[in-house]
Amino acid sequence: MRKVLFYVPLVLFLGLSLFLLSGLFSDPRERDAVMVGKPLPAFSLPDLMNPAQTWTPDALKGQAFLLNVWGVWCPTCNAELGYMTQLRNEQGVRIIGLYYVLPEDPMFGQVFNLPVLQAEVATKLQQFGDPYQFNILDQQRRLSLDLGVSGAPEHFIVDAEGIVRAHHIGDINPQVWRTKLAAVYQQFAGGPQP
């Protein structure tokens, strides 16, 4: 018994090195999979351009879509607008924007101003392309928080039942779409759209 005790440090160390080995081959920053397989969290948020319209998870159901978390303040998000517009036009991908409002700092004189924001968004979409069916305004960032968004841009593929099927952190470019997202989207959208 006493003899076995002296092997404990060795066994613990060997166990630890197994984790270290597998850790070597995975990205510590990756945290995609948390939402996958779960329904969209409950929300009731206004439309960015038409605040009178309110969106809820039920209102989005019926057809699979790509949910894009973005903001005009995010250069990468602006850069991918062009390719997403192409996806919409050529493959008929339904893309819904979740507009992420940066926290404003009243101490520095920043206040939320919807008309100014709408104008900024319209300018950007005109400049880079408009892939969106519509944009949901997440002013308090609650939905983004519930979705586990860590920054913009991020993308979710949501099926017709409102279940999240894929989560991608970072921009969408032809390679990412082809290797990571296209198959999932087509599976749940029922094949390539005409």
Add this chain to the structure above:
Amino acid sequence: MIPELGQLALTFALAFSIILGIVPLLGSFTANERALLVAKPLASAMFVFTLIAFCALSWAFYHDDFTVLNVANNSSSLLPWYFKLTAVWGSHEGSMLMWVMILALWTAAVGFYSKGLPLLMQGRILGVMGLINIGFIAFSLFMSNPFERTLPFFPVEGSDLNPLLQDYGMIIHPPLLYMGYVGFAVSFAFAIAALIGGKFDSTWARWARPWTLAAWLFLTLGIMLGSWWAYKELGWGGWWFWDPVENASFMPWLVGTALIHSLAVTEKRGTFKSWTVLLALGAFSLSLLGAFLVRSGVLVSVHSFAADPERGVFLLIFLLIVIGGSLLLYASRMHSVRSQARYEIFSREVMLWGNNVFLLTATLVVLLGTLFPLVHKELGLGSISIGEPFFNQMFYYLNIPFALLLGLGPWVRWKQQKAAPLLKPMALVAVFSLVVALGTMAATQSITANLALLGLLLGAWVGVSALMEVYQRLQQFGSLSQGVAKLQASHYGMTIAHIGFAVMIVGIAMTLTYSEERDVRMEIGDRVVLAGYEFELQDVYKLNGPNYGGEAAELDVRRIDGTYVTHLHAEKREYTIQRMMMTEAAIHARLSRDLYVSLGEALPGNAWAIRVYVKPFVRWIWLGGLLMSLGALIALLDKRYRRKSPNAEAAHA
């Protein structure tokens, strides 16, 4: 040409390390004296050649030789000369070369200062050091060669040193830290040599003690300097972040601290043998684990070098050989070792056992907190992060019994201590510390029951106890003046280090409780009041540094009653080549508080975002660390460690 010479020198060093790792160790089994005698010159030669390699790389940095990839990536001709030299260890490759050089330096130092050691022991220790050297020199040479060329198409300008590293702290923080990390290799080699020989008498512990103390001294200084640097450089007044890389340095420190105490028991009483050996293996193993975590990219940290799985695999295999091999040797040898000495439940032995229990629990907390996210994710349970609240809470709970024990420990005798004689002095200590704590509180703040009061009480308990204990001890020599001369240096060292710990607890508790901060928008002429100080923004103007631009702010600080305190100069630098923003906080430091201002973004309307902090007692944190190091230094000077051991020549396997 010079970089090639450096590479050649490193290759020679590898050859020397291989011979050093084989010949003396083999000679120790065949009792071949000539094979044992080559260990010392080989160690020196290995050091000289790693030093040549290090100088060659420094030369390339100094002369802006951008045909060397490492120089092109981490330096620029605009850097001042001292930062060019600092940039040598600003990258993974360069810092690895420094690690190698320091490891060889320790090896050579062991050879140089081992006259008191039996030849057999000396050969084994240097042989083990040689084996460790093989791994690191090979890693540097084959996996992360610092001398790699960019030829034929070399850039005309380098991409500059990361601005975060362009600081005086960078000149000395990594060398000190590495001296500490790598220094534990010596304790490790002593332990392995003892395991091979199967002899664990008190001489082994006495030999290992000064080396462990020296490594611990450097590591303490390195960590303290890192903390102070982060405080002044990152611009938001934090001094410890529980970042994985900080934790990687903190774990060997905790185990090293436990080792210093455990070695004392093994030396004085001949017990705790298997425990001490395990700690000696553990301190260096955790240094290696730290190196792996920093350099393999398995964890997210501000310190990480560029991740490369191949390097990670190499290091992991090296870890498996060194740590796994040593633990296997430990398990196969140690189970038959028995300690004879007896001691009662209330004795110095048990006190130091308690010290080890708390320090190891703390190590475990840090280890779990650092690695749990990794384990959690690899088990497929998703990503989590463990942050400050977890560590702070755990250390809060651990610190209370630890500090109470620390105040009592030095009073307790070896073997057996009767409780009655200690009641009076401990009651006195308790009363004095209550007075000191409440007095300090009344003088600086109002008395409230909070973390600061707890910190002051614990700090005073430890500090007052240490002072009274040494006073009592001095009186035992007859007269005080006789005692001052006769008391051992290591006892003074212990007392000072313990007072350092007390000072640090006070600093941490006061800073955590009473720091105040404000983010404000200021125009020139605006004033802001914080914790009794009024900061007035006088001017903001453009900066023109050698390799950076930016803005500088000038502020005057007055007390509320209008007395002038100081002038502060804060900068926001934009480094031109790397396009990175850096804050250079303005700090006015006093023993009782720091005033800390950092300049933020320019705001519309000729205004600036300015962050102002008042941090009471924050200096005490680093002062405590310095005192701990000073204590280690004084203990190192103890005459006992330089006496030749009487049985040095007669030792056998």
